[in-house]
Structure formats: C-alpha cells, structure tokens
Amino acid sequence: SAVISQKPSRDICQRGTSLTIQCQVDSQVTMMFWYRQQPGQSLTLIATANQGSEATYESGFVIDKFPISRPNLTFSTLTVSNMSPEDSSIYLCSVEMGGGANVLTFGAGSRLTVL
Amino acid sequence: GDSVTQMEGPVTLSEEAFLTINCTYTATGYPSLFWYVQYPGEGLQLLLKATKADDKGSNKGFEATYRKETTSFHLEKGSVQVSDSAVYFCALKDSSYKLIFGSGTRLLVRP
Numbered sequence: 001s002a003v004i005s006q007k008p009s010r011d012i013c014q015r016g017t018s019l020t021i022q023c024q025v026d027s028q029v030t031m032m033f034w035y036r037q038q039p040g041q042s043l044t045l046i047a048t049a050n051q052g053s054e055a056t057y058e059s060g061f062v063i064d065k066f067p068i069s070r071p072n073l074t075f076s077t078l079t080v081s082n083m084s085p086e087d088s089s090i091y092l093c094s095v096e097m098g099g100g101a102n103v104l105t106f107g108a109g110s111r112l113t114v115l
Numbered sequence: 116g117d118s119v120t121q122m123e124g125p126v127t128l129s130e131e132a133f134l135t136i137n138c139t140y141t142a143t144g145y146p147s148l149f150w151y152v153q154y155p156g157e158g159l160q161l162l163l164k165a166t167k168a169d170d171k172g173s174n175k176g177f178e179a180t181y182r183k184e185t186t187s188f189h190l191e192k193g194s195v196q197v198s199d200s201a202v203y204f205c206a207l208k209d210s211s212y213k214l215i216f217g218s219g220t221r222l223l224v225r226p
Contacts, residue, residue, distance in 0.1 A: 004158075031212060042204065042216045043159075058213075092158060096212070102147055102166070104214050108158035 002027050002095050004107035012113045018081045021110045023093030028073035031096040034066070037109070038089045046091075049076040083114045117142045121205050121217035128195055128224050136190040136220045138179075138205035146207040148172075148181055148188040149214070153202045162190075162203070195224045 003026040013019050023032065032049040047068055048056040055068035070076040080087050093107040122137040140148065150162040150172070163172030168183035177192045188205060205217040 033212075033214075042218045043214075044216075045213055048212060094214075102208060103149075103161055103164065104208075105161070106151075106159040 001103075001105050002029055002097060004093055004095060004105060006093050006107040006110050008110055009108065010111040010113075012115060013083050014115060015084055017083055018079055019083065019112060020077050020079045021091055021093075023076045023078070023107060025074045025095055027097075029095040029097055030073075032070060032076045033094040033096075033104070034068060034076070034078045035092045035094055035106075036089045037092060043092065046078070049078075080112065083112075085114045088112060088114045117146065117207060117209055117215050119205050119207055119215055119217035121203075121220050123218070124202075124221040126220060126222050128222070130197055130224055130226055131194045132224075134190070134192040134195045134199075134222065136203055136205075136222070138188045138190065138217060140186050140188065140205075140207050142186075142207055142209055144209045145183075146209040148179070149206045149208065150177070150179055150188070150190050151204040151206060151216075153204065153219075155201070159204065195222070197224045197226055200224045 005024045007022045034046040035043045037043045045058050046061045049068050049070040051070045067079045090109040090111045092109045094104045118141045120139050147166045149164045151159040152162045163174040165172040165181035171180045179190045202219045202221045204219045208214045
C-alpha cells in the first residue's frame with residue numbers, strides 16, 4: 001500500500017491566518033482526498049483533489065476557505081484560510097490506489113489548533 | 116443518504132475479555148464495509164473489510180461479518196490486549212468515491 005507523508009504534523013495558529021498542509025505519496029495514485037476530524041468527532045470528507053483541475057468539494061465546504069492543489073499524481077496541498085478556533089481539527093490526506101482495490105489509505109494527519 | 120451508526124463509547128474492558136463493537140448501516144446499494152483503527156497520535160489504519168454479503172473480514176484476531184439481512188458489520192475479538200486500546204471506526208463505501216464513517220468507538224483495555 002502507499003506511504004503517505006503529511007506536513008506539518010501539528011501546528012498552533014493565530015486567528016485570521018492561513019496554513020497550508022502538504023501531502024506527499026510515495027507512488028502515483030488515482031484518487032486523493034482531504035478529510036477533517038473535529039475534536040472527538042468522526043471524519044468528514046472535505047474534497048477530492050483532482051490532478052490538473054479544480055477540486056470537487058463536498059456540501060458545506062468551499063474553495064475560498066479550503067483551496068486545494070494537486071499538481072501531479074503524488075502530491076497535494078490543502079490550505080485552511082482565515083482560520084478561526086472552529087477550524088481546530090485534524091486534517092487527513094487519503095489516497096485510493098485504484099485498480100479495484102477499493103481501499104483508502106490515510107496519512108497520520110495534521111493537528112491544527114487555532115487560538 | 117447512506118449512513119453508519121456505531122455504538123457509543125468508551126468501551127472499557129479487562130485484558131483477555133471478549134470484545135463486540137456494534138455497527139449498522141443504511142445504504143441504497145450494495146456497499147463495501149470497513150473497520151478502521153486509530154491508535155493514539157496516529158492516522159487511520161485499515162483493520163479489515165468485506166465487500167459483499169456474508170463475507171467475513173479478519174485481521175489481527177479481529178473479525179466482522181457482512182450481514183445484509185440485519186445491515187450490520189459488528190466487530191469482534193475473542194481476547195483483547197492492552198495494545199488494542201484505540202478508536203475504531205466503521206465505514207461504508209458505495210459505488211461512489213466517498214467513504215462514510217461512523218462516529219467512532221473508543222476502546223480502553225486495562226491490564
């Protein structure tokens with residue numbers, strides 16, 4: 001299975017600032033996703049990162065708040081813009097290898113705390 | 116829409132006790148079902164999966180059987196260890212790309 005590296009692993013941010021999270025995969029993958037895990041909650045899909053085109057956002061998430069890039073098949077970034085304390089969460093990158101595997105592999109996550 | 120319901124935690128057990136974490140689902144099609152585990156400070160790891168009715172997924176002593184008639188995918192282990200302490204997520208994936216998670220169940224195993 002793929003090995004996913006996320007950076008930063010954790011950060012403390014000030015209200016109103018923006019932070020970009022990087023996701024690097026050790027092999028080319030078909031699908032890349034970004035999830036959010038709010039404190040004590042389950043995971044919610046933010047968007048699908050599409051290579052070479054705009055990300056596909058789920059209901060309740062917008063590009064202005066969570067811009068995503070995916071310049072190639074092994075790398076993606078998620079930016080959390082104009083942060084507020086409500087954005088304090090773990091953000092996880094996830095990939096699906098394709099080929100009918102039908103299994104998602106997750107990175108270790110980036111834990112953001114917004115003061 | 117599709118959804119997953121898990122029993123609320125935390126579940127506290129003594130080492131070597133039997134574990135059951137209940138999971139039921141609602142889906143219009145024939146989803147694949149998964150259990151993921153999240154150890155403290157780590158990301159999610161796939162524990163086991165089942166892709167069709169009556170399939171049994173198993174890994175590391177954990178088992179779960181895809182029961183279409185009861186729309187359930189309960190996680191079981193005959194003898195838990197302290198190292199099994201983690202949060203367990205039940206999830207489903209239908210024909211779309213989206214993985215839908217339950218709320219998670221925290222398991223604490225005491226020596």
